[in-house]
Amino acid sequence: MALEHAILVSLLEKPGSGYELARRFERSIGYFWTATHQQIYRVLKRMENDGWVDARDVPQQGRPDKKEYSVADLGRAALSSWLHDPIEPESVRHDLAVKIRGAAFDDPAALIHEVERHRQAHRDRLTHYLAGQARDFTEPAARPADPGAPPDAERELQHAVLRGGIAYERMMIGWLDDVLATLARFGPDR
Amino acid sequence: MALEHAILVSLLEKPGSGYELARRFERSIGYFWTATHQQIYRVLKRMENDGWVDARDVPQQGRPDKKEYSVADLGRAALSSWLHDPIEPESVRHDLAVKIRGAAFDDPAALIHEVERHRQAHRDRLTHYLAGQARDFTEPAARPADPGAPPDAERELQHAVLRGGIAYERMMIGWLDDVLATLARFGPDR
DNA sequence: GCTTGCTATGCAACGAGTTGCATAGAAGGA
DNA sequence: TCCTTCTATGCAACTCGTTGCATAGCAAGC
Structure with a gap:
């Protein structure tokens, strides 16, 4: 299973709440991975219990508060270990x-x-x-200022x-x- | 779920046992659909109960007997109905x-x-x-015998x-x- | 005041898919 | 003789994924 790893990658790119992750999975991450908010909330909870991510309550105005997640050291290690593990070329279903x-x-x-x-x-x-x-x-016009x-x-x-x-x-x-x-x-x- | 429909198509192309189906799913059908023998046996049993397929015991020599399945009228109808139902473009997971x-x-x-x-x-x-x-x-050399x-x-x-x-x-x-x-x-x- | 819609989180139940294991006949090689 | 391999079928347990539903704050429009 790689949903947890997809979440780790997404949180490394930018911390966010379960809701925000669900929306990213409808957009950019969704190009190559899909997940419903149910799955995401469930997996986030497990990852929090396992110490892979840290949660932080963020009060908001004009909308409900949210829990913002970011990747903890254990999560980074788990991702790294997964990256070094070979995976089988995926099977297709059309x-x-x-x-x-x-x-x-x-x-x-x-x-x-x-x-x-x-x-x-x-x-x-x-x-x-x-x-x-x-x-x-x-490319914003060939950046000549910093070629190297x-x-x-x-x-x-x-x-x-x-x-x-x-x-x-x-x-x-x-x-x-x-x-x-x-x-x-x-x-x-x- | 389309495993049952994939099985129906495969059985229409050629009747066979659960084991044979599993091997086809490793080969030609497997180009676009995967399934383990467990899944196939389970689904075949359900399809037999629902009257979608007929089973026939085939004694063999030199190897264990097998149960050969073929598509029943109800199965053909189920496939037809599924074919006429729109499906959502599949989500990818890479x-x-x-x-x-x-x-x-x-x-x-x-x-x-x-x-x-x-x-x-x-x-x-x-x-x-x-x-x-x-x-x-x-093409075996342009069949000129029967152009139409x-x-x-x-x-x-x-x-x-x-x-x-x-x-x-x-x-x-x-x-x-x-x-x-x-x-x-x-x-x-x- | 009421409804609709968006943000935000979550439970419960079910169905689909995977993994490990078990059984059993027959063939073939060490 | 024993071990392995191939055909053939199946159970049990578990995880993953989907669907339906519930709650709740807040904003905007009728």
Whole structure:
């Protein structure tokens, strides 16, 4: 399980409450990991008991108070140990691929709308990623002032992961176009 | 949940025992869906109780007897109904992406071996897919005998899914090369 | 005053998925 | 003879993940 590690990474990038983490998991972290607030609260509690994170009550005005979490030494050590542990290349699960193979035993043409819907969802995500890239990773005019500056690992690696998301969405759009062309060959309702 | 539907599709393509299904899930179906034999046996039993599949004892020589399952009318109906139901575009979970972002808080260079290992795993899978494609989907010399023959939906759609697997592996290899280049920029052990 | 909506946290129940173990027939090699 | 490997099926325990629901403060609009 890596949810706890995903949380550690997110908290290292910026401390926050369970609620804030849940929203990050809907956005940037959600590019490659999903989690509901239930999961996050449960795991945060366990991590606090294990001493991986420290909690701090933060009174707020205009909204309910929150518990802000930050990574403790034990959490940093746990993350480091996990990073040095090899993991197996993840197994994929594509409902849509099951549907495509299943369509041979039903009506292939009926799947066209579903595939188009998915294609659109991937287009939307791609647009969103590209906007994020333009916003956060456009070099602000070639920094000539400090040519030998050390590269910022956090930022560079975030960008590398985002490029992965972009490559993934482009691949999916291309493949779904391929699938649509294949489905079209079976004509309407046969 | 779509495991039951994946099983239905696999049984429609060819009836078989729980054991055989488990092996298919390690191979061709496993391109886009994984399941252990435990899961499969449990779900098969439930599907049999629900009348989705029929079981038949098949005595064998030289090896233990098996229970061969085939899809019943109710199962076919269940699959059809699922095919016509829209599903949400699946959420992704990439442990490796978590590690890459996490590496910024540890030693980026230490991740290089891990990423290379994953790259190799994807290369191996790509090679395997390409071999399967050459074996199963090479047109046997342009069939001029029957030019207007109806396209074989089952075969064509299986091929489309396999092309998706190939596109995925190629994308991953390209991205991991990108990640390796990024990691290399941080030099040995800094 | 009432409803709606957002922030913020949480419980309880269930279903899905993993891991470890057990059994058993047959083949093949040390 | 014993050990390992492959086929074949299954139980039990556990963890992970999802869904539905509940509470509560505060803001904004009707």
